[in-house]
Amino acid sequence: MRVYLAGPDVFLPDPHARAASLKAICARHGMEGVSPLDAPDGVPEAWRALPLARFIALCNEAHIRACDALIANLTPFRGPSADVGTVFEVGFMRALGRPVLGWSNVAADFFSRTRTVAGAHAVGEEWRDDAGMLLESFGMTDNLMIDGAILASGGTIEIADVPPAERWTDLTAFERCVAALRRG
Amino acid sequence: MRVYLAGPDVFLPDPHARAASLKAICARHGMEGVSPLDAPDGVPEAWRALPLARFIALCNEAHIRACDALIANLTPFRGPSADVGTVFEVGFMRALGRPVLGWSNVAADFFSRTRTVAGAHAVGEEWRDDAGMLLESFGMTDNLMIDGAILASGGTIEIADVPPAERWTDLTAFERCVAALRRG
Numbered sequence: 001m002r003v004y005l006a007g008p009d010v011f012l013p014d015p016h017a018r019a020a021s022l023k024a025i026c027a028r029h030g031m032e033g034v035s036p037l038d039a040p041d042g043v044p045e046a047w048r049a050l051p052l053a054r055f056i057a058l059c060n061e062a063h064i065r066a067c068d069a070l071i072a073n074l075t076p077f078r079g080p081s082a083d084v085g086t087v088f089e090v091g092f093m094r095a096l097g098r099p100v101l102g103w104s105n106v107a108a109d110f111f112s113r114t115r116t117v118a119g120a121h122a123v124g125e126e127w128r129d130d131a132g133m134l135l136e137s138f139g140m141t142d143n144l145m146i147d148g149a150i151l152a153s154g155g156t157i158e159i160a161d162v163p164p165a166e167r168w169t170d171l172t173a174f175e176r177c178v179a180a181l182r183r184g
Numbered sequence: 185m186r187v188y189l190a191g192p193d194v195f196l197p198d199p200h201a202r203a204a205s206l207k208a209i210c211a212r213h214g215m216e217g218v219s220p221l222d223a224p225d226g227v228p229e230a231w232r233a234l235p236l237a238r239f240i241a242l243c244n245e246a247h248i249r250a251c252d253a254l255i256a257n258l259t260p261f262r263g264p265s266a267d268v269g270t271v272f273e274v275g276f277m278r279a280l281g282r283p284v285l286g287w288s289n290v291a292a293d294f295f296s297r298t299r300t301v302a303g304a305h306a307v308g309e310e311w312r313d314d315a316g317m318l319l320e321s322f323g324m325t326d327n328l329m330i331d332g333a334i335l336a337s338g339g340t341i342e343i344a345d346v347p348p349a350e351r352w353t354d355l356t357a358f359e360r361c362v363a364a365l366r367r368g
Contacts (some may be wrong), residue, residue, distance in 0.1 A: 054328070088329040095245075170190075
């Protein structure tokens with residue numbers, strides 16, 4: 001089984017080492033991890049004329065289409081939610097109807113995290129931010145589209161309560177996803 | 185043409201009035217706007233046993249599948265990027281191969297916005313945040329997966345430079361998307 005490894009891990013100081021670590025865990029469980037950093041097969045010649053950012057986007061889409069499942073690093077990234085590039089890819093794979101799994105190294109739920117950063121306040125039974133916009137308070141890991149899609153796809157969300165200093169190194173929750181995917 | 189109206193607009197103080205405004209603009213251009221707040225047709229009975237958040241997620245997915253195009257409000261939401269629920273839906277529609285368009289009421293590009301909030305600093309020719317993670321600096325509206333997908337789908341990204349007080353009311357850029365979609 002080929003598994004696309006979605007996450008802001010590509011922004012880490014040594015993204016190739018990180019990809020190798022993720023792939024090694026997949027291999028231990030009999031799976032092939034596919035990183036956004038991998039060169040895709042059969043790139044159409046026309047893509048090479050595109051600006052680099054658009055070329056990368058098309059290569060990542062092609063990688064996802066060529067995989068059987070997706071595991072997303074949903075650890076909050078520069079705000080209360082997961083990295084948006086990762087979330088895009090979760091939505092993309094969900095539309096293809098294949099299993100999507102997620103993991104996060106932050107245990108606080110989405111509502112708790114949003115309440116901290118958005119200057120939120122209670123209005124009756126609801127919570128709103130300074131712009132008057134509603135906070136989701138469903139006890140989910142992130143926005144309901146993300147949790148909803150993963151669960152509907154048959155996937156799981158694995159959470160580890162990791163100290164901030166190890167948030168981008170600890171792979172315990174990731175490995176739990178790989179094991180869950182292997183069990184099917 | 186049926187157009188799904190993705191955005192954090194559902195979190196506004198009066199989301200039904202907002203949906204009506206968006207739909208009125210679609211109607212003026214001969215299109216049918218479909219809001220996440222609309223009741224979907226033919227909901228499977230099994231969905232009604234799910235928790236509300238998961239029910240909403242499945243209804244929104246069904247709405248997107250039943251639409252011909254998607255217009256996303258990418259105005260930054262509680263951080264440097266667009267709302268993750270919206271971005272999930274952009275990825276979902278992109279995988280279906282139909283046109284995706286985006287609009288934003290913030291003119292500063294993604295790099296400028298990220299540089300402001302992430303405690304970023306230059307390291308040689310790159311920019312990194314306090315966790316050592318790379319900032320994208322491609323001059324795009326948001327993460328490259330979002331811009332890349334919209335442009336590859338044949339869509340456009342319409343930007344308006346709107347003062348903060350009108351950021352969640354001004355629909356000029358939205359109407360430019362609708363007009364662009366009508367022109368094809």
